[in-house]
Amino acid sequence: MDVELLEIRQFMGQFPPFDGLSDELLDAIAERVEVSYFKTGSDILVLNDTLDELCFIRSGAVEVYRRQGELYNRLGEGDIFGHFSLLRNHKVRFPAQAIEDTLIYFIPNDVFQRLCEEDDDFADFVELERPRLETAAEQQKKSNDMMVTRIRKLVTRYPVMVEASTTLQQVAQQISEAQASAAIVINQCTGNPRYSFQDSEGQTWRMEGIFTDSDFRTRVVAEGLSPQAAIGDVASSHLITIQSDASVYEAMLTMLRNNVHHLPVVYRQRPVGVVHLSDIIRYETHSGLYLVSNIFNQSSAQGLAKLAPDVRAAFVRMVQEGANSQMVGSALSTIGRSFTRRLLELAETELGPPPVPYCFMVNGSMARNEQSIVTDQDNALVLSDDFVAEEHDEYFFALAKFVSDGLDACGYTYCKGNVMATNDQWRQPLSVWKRYFQDWMENPTPERLLHSSIFFDLDSIYGEDHFVETLQDLIAQKAPQSPLFLAAMARNALNRTPPLGFFRTFVMEKDGKHNNSINLKRRGTAPMADLVRIHALASGSKAQNTFQRLSDISDTQLLATGVSDKLSYAFEFLCMSRLRHQMIDIQEERAPDNNIEPENVEDSERHTLKDAFQVLSNAQKFLKFRYPMPSQRPRQ
Amino acid sequence: MLGIRPRQRVTQANWAEYMARRERQAKDTAIKQFFATPLPAEDTPIADVPMIALDMETTGLDEHHHAIVSIGLVPFTLDRIKLAERRYWVVKPTRPLSDTSITFHHITHSEVAAAPDMDTILDELLQRLAGHLVVVHFRNIERPFLEAAIKARRGEGVMFPMIDTMSLEARLHRQTLWARFRRWLGRPPVSIRLNASRERYGLPAYQGHHALLDALATAELFQAQVATHYRPDTPLKDLWC
Known part of the structure; x- marks a missing residue:
């Protein structure tokens, strides 16, 4: 050179x-x-x-x-x-x-x-854009599959290894000294049989078996063996091991399948440690699974509120370990739903059983199973048609208030648009809800739908599920035949557009103007979810999750071949980017938000984001064309 | 701004005549060949002129006491700088290299010790320059040093027209009404050194004092000067000297 x-x-x-x-x-x-x-x-x-x-x-x-x-x-x-x-x-x-x-x-x-x-x-x-988004999304998936924590992460120390000729007493002493609960039994050997490895002096050893605390009880004391017996004669030669790069999940399965509590972890053939069932359980306690069970163990709203830091910790860990946006979104939604359910249970304990059946409905991101760590609450009550306001509303208002206040304390802030069961308008019997939806679909104007589109993501999380299912059926049946409604929704979906991309440390808008930061929810994930919702409504899909909606849409002729995949990749990338920046916020001890600052965006991310914005922008253009606003209102 | 338009009055030598005379008189084949290769006519639009940026590092500023250490060439046109066709030589100076010039040029004693005498590269150098308009930054180094070095080796010197990006900058910044006004106000003159000049055109700063990099930098500067102050159809005679 x-x-x-x-x-x-x-x-x-x-x-x-x-x-x-x-x-x-x-x-x-x-x-x-x-x-x-x-x-x-x-x-x-x-x-x-x-x-x-x-x-x-x-x-x-x-x-x-x-x-x-x-x-x-x-x-x-x-x-x-x-x-x-x-x-x-x-x-x-x-x-x-x-x-x-x-x-x-x-x-x-x-x-x-x-x-x-x-x-x-x-x-x-x-x-071109598509392949890059595809690669980014695929890489995420790949890294996720591979990185669901490897078992070697749980190995904290070198295993206790004893020669087969060691006496049981010496083994017991060595295990105690190391504060371990098992020893690996090894023997000199020649050649290269299974489980053989070389030590630093070039001596070849073979792993013969494992001897655990409980073996001292079952194989030594119960059998009346002498402490001077050689361990090689007593140890089980039935050896189950796991490779160090296997996932924690695989290790757990191996233990269950073979009914063992200790697993020697080997790198190629060399033992590098032993994991015990308790290591795995301890690991699990930091994960979402443990959190959910802990939510249901809380006996007060205050107790629930104290779990908020755990939610953040679980979130950071999931993102770090390479979970994709669907996993994070559904885990956080599950956690959010669990909070809500537990609050409802606690409310019923306090207020007594409900006077008439009801269904607690969630809307927006929780209904879509796409929650992030920054989220407010969107909920409503669908009551039985036996509901009589004068008699029953006091109870349901108290119930709604209990849940809403409790959620706020847990970090799910009050909805700014007042889409909450505490709002009289959204605490109504099923028949009224049906009327709401019919009215929205039959007499739509963009202005009227502006604040009600959130109700078109709906799911039951507690109580009489079939109330909400009835509403879902009604929408799925009526929406595809309501072009004016779809057009009005489409019009609203174009209110929020993506930026063009990044330029130096600025966000660049389509008109060439610069901004210092970008709200990735408002300019990316939300408009994407909006436009997918419209296609889903048009195709009569009852799915609520954006990815599931896209999969339903791709079964129809609504979009050109490959477009729904493209949207799916773009959505995944936008969501992940948003989650990653929230994780960075938490790690740097800032309040997480939906904003990303261009200077924190890596070069590769900025290019892929630009592609995703482009996909969104094109999809928005198509939306306008696909659901045109009819110039004359069609006669019914 | 007022008065910063360059003055176009430049003393013109009759280069064609000079070249023809030198061709007749030349004894050295390479030099004869050099002068036999015609240059573009003086009214050729600059966009049509094949050019070559030349830069050399020397042991000092006086061609009688100092010598050439390295030479960089980059052929170009107004459209493109053809880096792939670049040439760079380190040559052994006839006088020893001082330590200060070593730190300045990043050329080491051992590199210089292993280098050939300039005579061995002269034929190729002349062949590459022939037919191209040479562009330099500050001709008062390149022109006398080249002349002296060739004369010492082949018994006859070589002179040819050049475009000097520094004197183009000087015309713009030192000889205008605006420049005289600045001087009258006691303001320091605008720097017309290579890097300072480049900065005015938004050109990046290169880690200087390498003959090839400076040749590249000079070519870029000339493109920028023409794009800013002249036109693609500006005749050669308005630019060379």
Whole structure:
């Protein structure tokens, strides 16, 4: 490598997708770069010109436009453009203009093609939006499958290992000294039989068995054996082990399947530790499962409120361990539902049994099983039609207040839109609820639906489930035949749009304006959930979860092939990004929120986020076209 | 702003005539060949002129007492700087390298000791320069040093027209009404050194004093100067000297 080109390769090597390239490939680029200067306002790429080079911004800033002249992206130092054309017909599809004085490094097409061939990550990066989102989502899934904690994480110390000739008494002493509860029995051997390994002196040993505390009771004392007997004669030769990279879950299954409480953990053939059932239980106590059972053990609202830090801890751990957004969303929703249920049980204990049957309904993200750590409460009461307000409402108002206050204390703040069972309007008998929904669907205007769309995510969590199911059926049956309703919902779904992407440390809006941060819920996950809800309503799906809705939608002809997958990947990425930033907030001891600051967004994340915003933006355009507002109200 | 438009009046030498005369007189084949290769005519639009950025590192500022240490070449046009066609040589100076110039240029004694005498690269250097308009930053180093070094080895010197990005900057910042006004106010003159000039055009700072990197930097600067103050059809004669 020529020393003089270091300047160029070192600079390029700081930015994706070049940061992952081998030195050899980086050299190959620096070697062949061509350079050109562009004054502010001058064209770099002109529509339909032939393009045979990848463009890299060495300094300055560039705007890329769509064919119609709409701003597509604003790029800064270290960004690339032109790759779409190189991957297709070498015609410029997105013209580019310098918006500051700009220095461009041009990378010839043959070098670009070589990079795509020799470096998969580079190829992934420059591929169109869909594949990149797909890879990001898949990588998350992969890392999740693999990283559901490996058992070696639970191994805290080296195992006690004794030779087969050791006496039982010595073994007991060694186990006690090590404060362990089992010893691994080993013997010298030759060759390479099963469970054999070499120690640091090159001596080959074979794991013969394991001897545990309970073996001293069952095999030694109960059998009247002498403490001087050799352990090799007593120990069970039936050995169950687990590989160190197996998951905690697998270890648990192995114990259950074989009815053992100790498992030697081996790396290849070498024992590296022993896990005991209690290690696994202790591990589990930090997880959501334990939290849920603990929720149901609380006897007061105050006790429940004290669990809020545990919820955060469980959340941080799930995100760290690579759970995907569906797992986190459903776990947090389960926790939220458990809080609500327990509060209802406690309320009934305090207030006595309900005078008429009721169903406690949740709406919004909890109904969709998509809660994050930052969430308010959205709930309502669906009462039996035997309800008589004068007689019964006092009870149900008290019940609603108990739950609502309790949830607020647990971190589920009061709903700003007052979508809570404490609101008289949302504490009504089933027949009134049916009327509400019918009215929304039959006499829709965007304004009227603005605050009621949240009710179209609905689920029962306590009481007479069939009340809410009746409402779900009503919606599924009526919505597909209500074009005006769908159009009004679609109109509202376009109120919140995604930004264009990021530029330096700013969020860039479609009109080219800059912001310092972005609310990822308002500008990403929520509008996505909104638009998926409309397609789901149109297809008569009763699913509430966005991913399930997308899967239902893909069974219909509503969207072009592959579009629902694309939406699914984009939604997953948006959700994960939001969860990750909330986790960072918690770790840095800030109050978690839905905002992300561009300077905290990694380069790869910012590119994928931009793709996800693009997918959302396109889907919104399609929504407008698919559910047009009829100019005349159709006659019923 | 008022008065910062460059003055276009530049003393013109008749380069074509000079080149033709030198070709007739030349005894050295490489030099004869150099002068035989025609340069673009003086009214050629700058966009059509093949150029080559040249930079050299020297042991000092006086061509009679100091020597060339390294030479960097980067061919380019107004559109593209062709880094793939770059050339870079370290040559053995006829006079010893001082320690200060070593720290300055990042070229070590051993590198220089292993380097060939400039004579061995002269043929290729002249061949690459021929037919191209040479662009330098501060011609008063490159021109006399090259002339002296070639004369010492081949018995005859070589002169040719150049575009000097520093003198273009000087025209803009030192010779305008605005510059005189600044001077009258007692303000320090605008720096026309390579990096300071580049900064004015939004060009990145390179880790300086490597002949090839500086040649690249000079080429970029010239593209920026033309894009800012001239036009692609500005005739060569308005720029060279």
